[in-house]
Amino acid sequence: MAKRPTPTEFIVERDKDRCIACQVCVRMCSNDVHIYDADTNTVTSDNSKCVGCHFCETLCPTDAITIKKNESSFKPNANWSVSVISDITKQAETGGVILTGMGCDKPYTIYWDHILLNASQVTNPSIDPLREPMELRRYIGRKPDKIELDYNKKGKIELKTMLEKQLKLEVPIMFSAMSYGSVSLNTCISLAKASHELGIFYNTGEGGLHKSLYKYGKNTIIQIASGRFGVHPEYLRTGAAIEIKIGQGAKPGIGGHLPGEKVSKEVSEARMIPEGTDAISPAPHHDIYSIEDLRQLIHALKEATDYEKPVGVKIAAVHNVVPIASGVARAGADYIAIDGMRGGTGAAPKVIRDNVGIPIEFAIAAVDARLREEGIRTKVSLIAAGGFRSSGDVIKAIALGADAVYIATSALIALGCSQCQKCYTGKCNWGIATQDPYLTKRLNPEIGVQRLKNLIRAWSLEIKDMLGGMGINSIDSLCGNRTHLRGIGLSDRELEILGIKSAGEPQ
């Protein structure tokens, strides 16, 4: 049989009249698409290698390049799409599992787009956020059921209840786990420094902590996953909180392999494994086979850090997320981060990313409702994650019951990411998902910090506007307040699980 190459996804169109053969594209494309021919002094391209990241377009000084989707590679077919044919071809050639990067791109219903927010009219005046103070601050951690006050000797009122350690967030948004190794150090620095300046937190992922990041410890959630990479006493002491990673929305139930090529000298130091070796994270933590075992690890970490830090647990949104979350709360977690099926990843088997898990909208609504029913909602904070695209998604998640949200993909888009989904190749042209020094220097952390701060500032302003419109002046009052939400285009069953009424139904 003649070998059929995998279909070409993109076509690089070069306007010959504009191209001055400056070769910027030749030098800059990490996928070696552009080729310079010195004899004819022309630049041509090998379309088959293009991943559609649009980096060359942004660099070309004469706007000569346009990247177009190759529409003609196969006859359009709703069932046997180009990506299906291309995956089968690749597997016929290699016998391997198809990898991908970033979050699920299948057109499953995005429930955020079927939920509408409320606003005040006449009976309950809206609040003008430009005039009135609006409170976006959140505290993450276990809350007491009641608070006891007492008079002290001087006759002043004092708090008698011992409060558990809390994370103080100036805005209910944090940067979700991205490990150094899956992303570049410049990406980590951007996230860490922006968190520090914004009064929020970023999460190390399971890659340990690079020495230059220790100074941002107060704004760092350190993660512990099944491989326990880079976990040592100083790491534990440095973070503001510790997160046990059980699962990830993009790949629930499976482990991860960081290939040796990405374990550079610096990555190896942070992970504390030899340079160039594969970093293999087993699917489960082999010391956690039950809720009881989870409880044991939570308390081992508390004991290791003298009960000074909240310990959270991150789980993927799967069918049984409700009882699992209830178990996690009872195991003593200070917060539960739930990652929905649209959450991103540096590398995951495509079949798992696209077929396993449930959307975060259902997970957060169902878990919040169950924890309230069981009377343990105050014992644990809920953090929602998995594909938050805008402040609208964020505020809806909070009204559905989240205390705060984790964002990662949108943070990377702010840093340049074009969603080409090729993170697993380590050739990210934007200097994000790569360890190649030639590529990583393309991301200037100073500019990165500014862009992340801008994004969070913009979303905060929008959230304040929406809150004010609802007549609420504190994000606290919106948490789990589903009366402010209405569904549109949803079945009764979906509305029931989301715990919201249909658009058109009054209070």
Place this chain on the structure above:
Amino acid sequence: MNRNISKLQRIDARDLNYRELNRLIKDAANEGIKNIHLTNVNGQRYIGTGVNNAPKININGVPGNDLGAFMDGCSINVSGNGEDGIGNTMNSGRIVINGSAGDILGYSMRGGEIFVKGNVGYRVGIHMKSYKNMYPVIIIGGCARDFLGEYMAGGLLIVLGLNRKSKNPIVGSYCGTGMHGGKIFIRGNVEPWQLGKEVRVYEPNKNKDDFSLIEKYLRQYCELFSLDFDSIIKTNFTKLLPGSSRPYGKLYAY
């Protein structure tokens, strides 16, 4: 000079829960006390976890799960048996168990030594790893159950099978599954059914480096438990190494 250094502190663990007991241990260590003797220990967890200044901790009784979890530098001696999770993600130090121990001993440990006189349970030494001069070592005097050294990435695991009844296998099945670094030495022979797909069996004791590696730690072990090194080393050892440092490199289509 710290006057506490030579001081010994005795702590009676009777009726103390683990948090109370561990607080007392941490306080003593923070004062610079180098010798801590615990009596009447009965299932209290996390002893040695988060303890500074690397004291010696002597335990009479049975410590609970996660003994020495995340431990850094302490030296723990248990007069009897231990439970599950001993030396979980341990960084450095030494744990000596004069009896037998349970499951998941040395999970993900990166440094230090765990010496067990008797048998151990399932999933022992999973994902041990070494880094630079940190080199974790586990020596088991008796036998180990299934999944020994699974996902092992570095360090040294030795199983001696002393006083073993011939019908009891020295290690269970799936030994070294997913192993991609480190070395396992098993005294005597192992059968193919006992081994994970990713390990390769090598002729024992052929190599002088192997012998000196075993000798370095086994002599200390024998001294601790008053065993005769020469008679133990006489029996051949089976050496298990990973077949590849990248067992899953060919799993994916790029």
